[in-house]
Each structure stands twice: as C-alpha cells, then as structure tokens.
Amino acid sequence: MQSITVAGVRKSFGEVKALRGVDLEVQKGTILGLLGPNGAGKTTLIRALATLLLPDEGSLYVEGYDAVKEPDAVRRLIGLTGQYAAVDEQLTGRENLVMVGRLYHMDIDAARVRAQELLEKFDLADAADRTLKTYSGGMRRRIDLAASLVNRPPVLFLDEPTIGLDPLSRRGLWGIIHELVTDGTTVLLTTQYLEEADYLSNNIVVIDRGVVIARGTPQELKTRAGGDVLEVRLSRPEQAIQAQAALTSLGDASITAPGVLVLPLPGNGKALPHAIRALDGANVGIEEFELRHPTLDEAFLHLTNRIV
Amino acid sequence: MKNAQAFSSQISDLLVMVERNLLRYVRLPQLLVFSTIQPIMFLLLFTYVFGGAILTQYASYIDFLLPGILVQSVLFGALQTGAGLVEDLNKGLVDRFRSLPMARGAVLGGRTLADMMRNIFVILLMISVGYMIGFRAHEGFWNALTAFTLLLYLGFAFSWVSAAIGMLTRTVEAAQVAGFIWVFPLVFTSSIFVPVNTMPDWLQFFARINPVTVTADSIRMLLLGSPDSAELASKFIAAFVWIAILLVVFVPLAVRLYRRSS
Ligand SMILES: Nc1ncnc2c1ncn2[C@@H]1O[C@H](COP(=O)(O)OP(=O)(O)OP(=O)(O)O)[C@@H](O)[C@H]1O
Ligand SMILES: [Mg+2]
Numbered sequence: 001m002q003s004i005t006v007a008g009v010r011k012s013f014g015e016v017k018a019l020r021g022v023d024l025e026v027q028k029g030t031i032l033g034l035l036g037p038n039g040a041g042k043t044t045l046i047r048a049l050a051t052l053l054l055p056d057e058g059s060l061y062v063e064g065y066d067a068v069k070e071p072d073a074v075r076r077l078i079g080l081t082g083q084y085a086a087v088d089e090q091l092t093g094r095e096n097l098v099m100v101g102r103l104y105h106m107d108i109d110a111a112r113v114r115a116q117e118l119l120e121k122f123d124l125a126d127a128a129d130r131t132l133k134t135y136s137g138g139m140r141r142r143i144d145l146a147a148s149l150v151n152r153p154p155v156l157f158l159d160e161p162t163i164g165l166d167p168l169s170r171r172g173l174w175g176i177i178h179e180l181v182t183d184g185t186t187v188l189l190t191t192q193y194l195e196e197a198d199y200l201s202n203n204i205v206v207i208d209r210g211v212v213i214a215r216g217t218p219q220e221l222k223t224r225a226g227g228d229v230l231e232v233r234l235s236r237p238e239q240a241i242q243a244q245a246a247l248t249s250l251g252d253a254s255i256t257a258p259g260v261l262v263l264p265l266p267g268n269g270k271a272l273p274h275a276i277r278a279l280d281g282a283n284v285g286i287e288e289f290e291l292r293h294p295t296l297d298e299a300f301l302h303l304t305n306r307i308v
Numbered sequence: 309m310k311n312a313q314a315f316s317s318q319i320s321d322l323l324v325m326v327e328r329n330l331l332r333y334v335r336l337p338q339l340l341v342f343s344t345i346q347p348i349m350f351l352l353l354f355t356y357v358f359g360g361a362i363l364t365q366y367a368s369y370i371d372f373l374l375p376g377i378l379v380q381s382v383l384f385g386a387l388q389t390g391a392g393l394v395e396d397l398n399k400g401l402v403d404r405f406r407s408l409p410m411a412r413g414a415v416l417g418g419r420t421l422a423d424m425m426r427n428i429f430v431i432l433l434m435i436s437v438g439y440m441i442g443f444r445a446h447e448g449f450w451n452a453l454t455a456f457t458l459l460l461y462l463g464f465a466f467s468w469v470s471a472a473i474g475m476l477t478r479t480v481e482a483a484q485v486a487g488f489i490w491v492f493p494l495v496f497t498s499s500i501f502v503p504v505n506t507m508p509d510w511l512q513f514f515a516r517i518n519p520v521t522v523t524a525d526s527i528r529m530l531l532l533g534s535p536d537s538a539e540l541a542s543k544f545i546a547a548f549v550w551i552a553i554l555l556v557v558f559v560p561l562a563v564r565l566y567r568r569s570s
Pocket of ligand 1: 042
C-alpha cells in the first residue's frame with residue numbers, strides 16, 4: 001500500500017527550477033530518506049507535500065488525498081517538522097503544544113494531556129513552563145518535533161530533523177522515529193547525515209538539481225557506487241606518495257587522511273594479496289588494513305559526481 | 309449539524325489565535341509601551357508646546373486634541389498588526405499554522421481581533437492621561453460608549469489594511485516603512501491637531517473626506533456635545549461608511565495574500 005505518491009512534480013521559482021519532474025512513492029509504515037546536496041529541491045518537495053506550496057505541474061497524493069485539491073484532508077493526516085523551527089518564541093513549551101492541539105480541535109483537557117506526554121517523551125518536562133526564548137537550539141528543535149506529533153499523524157514529514165541536535169538527542173530521536181514507524185507511521189525524511197539515512201531508511205531517493213538520480217535500499221545504493229574498497233593505514237605517513245605509486249597497477253588510490261589510502265578494489269577481495277605484495281615490494285610499512293563496503297557518504301559523492 | 313460543528317471549530321481556531329496574540333502582549337509588554345508612548349508624547353507636546361498657538365472652537369485645546377489623539381493611537385497601533393504578521397511569516401510559524409487543518413481566516417482574524425482588544429487598553433490609558441491634564445467629557449455614558457466603539461472599529465479596519473500591506477511587503481522593516489507612508493499623511497492632513505478650516509483649500513478637500521477627520525470629529529461631538537446634530541449624524545455615517553469600505557476591500561485582500569504567500 002502506497003502512503004505517499006508523487007508523480008511528475010515540477011516547481012520553479014522564477015528562473016530557478018527547483019523541481020524538474022520528480023516521481024516517488026513511499027509504502028505505508030516505512031521510512032523514505034530523501035538525500036541530495038544543498039539546493040537539490042528537498043525542502044521544496046516536502047513543502048509541496050505538506051500543502052505549503054502549489055506545484056506548477058504534477059500530482060502529490062497523501063493517503064489517497066490530493067495535496068493540491070484537498071489540502072484540508074491532507075493537513076489532518078500529516079505532521080511537519082520544517083527545516084527551521086516553527087514555534088512561538090513568546091509562549092512556553094507547554095503553551096505551544098497545547099495551542100497546536102487545540103488547532104487540531106482536541107478538547108482542552110486532551111490537548112493538555114497530550115502536551116505533557118510529548119514534553120516527557122522529548123525530555124522537556126523540566127523546561128515545559130519556560131518561554132522558548134530561553135530554550136537552546138536543540139531544545140527548540142525538539143519542541144518543534146513534538147509539535148508535529150501532537151495529532152499522532154499517520155504521515156510524518158521531517159526536513160533535516162536532527163540538525164543541531166547533540167549525538168545523544170539524535171539517537172533519542174532515531175529511537176522515537178523507529179517506534180513511530182513500528183506503530184505504522186509513514187515517514188518522509190531529509191537529512192544531510194548519511195549515516196542517519198543509512199540507519200533509519202527502508203528506501204532512499206537521491207535527488208540533485210530537481211531530479212531523481214538514484215533510488216533503492218541503502219545497501220543497493222552502496223553496491224551501485226562500486227564494489228569494495230581497501231583502506232590502508234601506513235606505519236609511516238610520509239610514505240603515502242610512494243604507496244600510491246606502488247598501487248598504480250591496481251587502480252587509483254586516493255589519500256583520504258595523512259597516511260591513509262583508499263583504493264577501490266572490486267572483485268570480492270581477490271586482488272587483496274596483490275595489493276599487499278605491491279606495498280611490501282616497495283618497502284612501505286602497513287600498520288593496519290581493512291577491506292570494506294563503501295559508506296553511504298562515498299556512494300552519495302559518487303552518485304552526485306561531486307568527487308570522481 | 310455538520311455545519312454547526314464546522315462553525316464552532318472555526319470560532320475555536322479564532323479564539324486560540326486571539327489568546328496566543330494577547331499572550332504576546334503580556335510576555336512582551338514593550339509592544340504595549342510602543343503603542344502608547346508615542347501618542348502620549350504627542351498629547352503632551354501639542355497640549356503644552358503648540359496648543360497655545362492653535363485656536364479651536366473649544367474652550368481649551370486639550371478638549372479638541374484628545375479625541376484626535378485617540379484616533380491617532382489606534383492608527384499607530386494598526387501598524388503593529390502588519391509587522392507582527394510578517395514576523396510570524398518569516399519565523400516559519402505561519403508554516404506550522406498552514407500545515408494544520410485550521411480555519412483559513414483564523415491567523416489574520418486572531419491577530420486583528422487581539423489588536424482590537426489591545427486598543428481597549430490603549431484608549432482607556434490615553435483617556436486617563438487626558439483627564440490628568442484637563443480633558444473632560446460631558447455628554448454621558450452612552451455617547452462615550454458609542455465613541456469608544458467607533459474608535460475600536462476604525463482601529464480594526466486599519467489593522468486589516470496593515471495586514472494586507474504586511475503580506476505584500478514580506479519584511480518587518482518594509483512593513484513598518486510602508487505603514488508610515490500611509491499613516492503619516494492620514495494623521496497630519498486631518499482634524500487631529502488643528503481645525504481643517506485653517507488649511508489651504510486644496511488640502512481641505514482631502515482633509516474633510518479623510519476617514520481620520522470624520523472619525524475624530526464624530527468622537528469630539530460625541531464626547532463634548534455639538535450644536536448641530538445633523539453635522540454629527542453626517543460625520544458619524546461617513547466614518548461608518550469608511551470603516552465598511554476598508555473592511556470590504558482589505559479583509560478579502562489580506563486573506564487572499566496570506567493564502568498565496570508561500
Ligand atoms: N521561495 C523561494 N524563492 C526562490 N527560490 C527558492 C525558493 N525556495 C527554494 N528556492 C530555490 O529552489 C532550489 C531548491 O531549494 P530547496 O530549499 O528545495 O533545496 P534543499 O534541497 O532543501 O536544500 P538544502 O539542503 O540546502 O536545504 C534552490 O535553488 C533554492 O534557491
Ligand atoms: Mg532544505
């Protein structure tokens with residue numbers, strides 16, 4: 001079952017073509033990670049789905065409702081955490097959540113109970129009655145997230161939700177997202193942290209300059225970025241150039257850190273002994289080596305051609 | 309039944325937004341100070357510095373001035389409506405509201421209604437200051453209440469003008485500058501500070517039809533009495549016609565601009 005369907009969506013801002021025909025689908029109860037470099041059009045797509053802007057062309061459906069023609073029906077089903085915190089600085093954390101609850105037409109007691117639940121869940125109970133002016137960036141981020149969950153929406157849009165969160169809060173949020181998805185929530189999430197997309201997403205769509213350039217599971221994308229890579233740490237960093245030269249017969253090794261070389265090594269490691277022998281033959285000392293899958297970072301850079 | 313429910317949830321949205329905007333005045337009392345300090349300064353300045361040189365049909369200049377200053381204070385107050393809305397828009401708060409299934413007019417209506425309630429406070433304060441420096445109304449409670457209501461409606465209508473301009477300008481600074489561009493001519497080419505008949509003919513024409521003049525004159529006659537009740541009636545009607553025109557034009561315009569501003 002599809003929860004979100006986007007077909008042929010285009011959107012221009014004057015000269016800037018932010019979206020140039022995007023198609024994607026998200027299955028109910030799964031997480032889709034939307035990746036792309038700055039300016040790729042991620043926020044624009046999320047805003048169109050959340051009924052905040054009209055596409056020039058194409059269709060967007062959320063749980064069967066047309067985001068263009070039936071925005072109110074869609075609004076009842078979604079929660080949105082935008083790229084920038086959308087909360088009232090002059091109100092307290094609790095007042096913000098109760099306000100949102102009442103705007104969802106909960107009765108006031110239900111709105112208060114829900115606010116308290118969320119304040120506890122997001123570790124904000126102590127700060128609940130302070131105005132947001134006094135909140136740190138991470139606390140604002142969390143209250144903003146809490147606000148998007150007030151209505152227990154079946155569909156959640158998260159635009160870079162963990163930006164500005166410390167590692168502990170980030171893990172905490174991942175846990176909450178996991179829990180929501182287990183309970184059947186559908187999540188469309190953008191992020192700049194590829195490990196986050198890797199960890200959370202069932203599927204990933206990569207967009208660049210307003211078009212989809214790759215899609216698949218995190219594993220598929222990593223595989224597509226090329227086979228395994230050999231990472232070698234030299235015992236004497238000053239030998240890096242020497243080591244690079246010794247490996248030319250096997251491929252182009254790049255120096256990724258002082259004394260660390262990364263060499264693409266397709267073929268399930270069959271070439272590994274050759275690489276070790278080549279280095280040994282050139283009298284290059286090896287402190288440590290590892291044959292591993294490329295990271296999603298490497299896949300991402302490969303896909304968007306930002307580094308060859 | 310369904311309609312009644314939809315209606316009651318619209319009212320509830322509106323009330324939530326009014327409450328939120330009033331809370332802002334409690335949390336940021338400087339907003340209230342800004343909307344009162346300026347009219348109070350004008351009141352004192354004109355009474356004690358220019359007042360002696362201005363002749364009116366009233367025994368003391370403060371009697372003439374105070375009703376005008378009340379109109380000026382609701383106009384200055386209206387500028388905050390637009391500036392506040394633009395601030396919400398730029399802080400992303402409006403994105404949150406727009407992603408909720410709430411009544412379309414509630415964000416604007418909540419702001420303009422809250423500003424109307426703020427005006428109750430501002431007007432009472434201005435009248436108190438006026439009483440301290442010699443102003444006296446003597447036409448009874450009902451006339452005073454009518455004058456009060458007229459002022460609130462005028463302020464409400466101009467709040468919508470300000471809201472529409474805010475939606476067009478999109479930055480707080482531009483909204484403020486644009487606001488002064490319309491507020492200043494309205495305030496100074498009116499009967500707020502001086503009787504209109506002292507102005508050159510070409511200006512008198514504008515000053516006489518100015519909504520600020522007809523409202524200020526109505527309030528003067530309501531609070532201080534008028535030898536000519538037909539004149540009061542015609543100014544009063546003119547004031548209401550202006551308010552109606554402003555609302556009919558600017559409420560839909562502001563709402564449309566709000567919906568499009570994404
Ligand atoms: N309101 C707007 N007016 C003009 N141009 C816009 C507007 N919103 C977005 N754009 C442009 O559209 C393009 C896509 O922007 P968008 O915000 O969707 O990118 P993004 O993928 O979210 O980037 P980031 O990772 O930096 O958040 C950019 O070139 C941006 O400058
Ligand atoms: Mg973005």
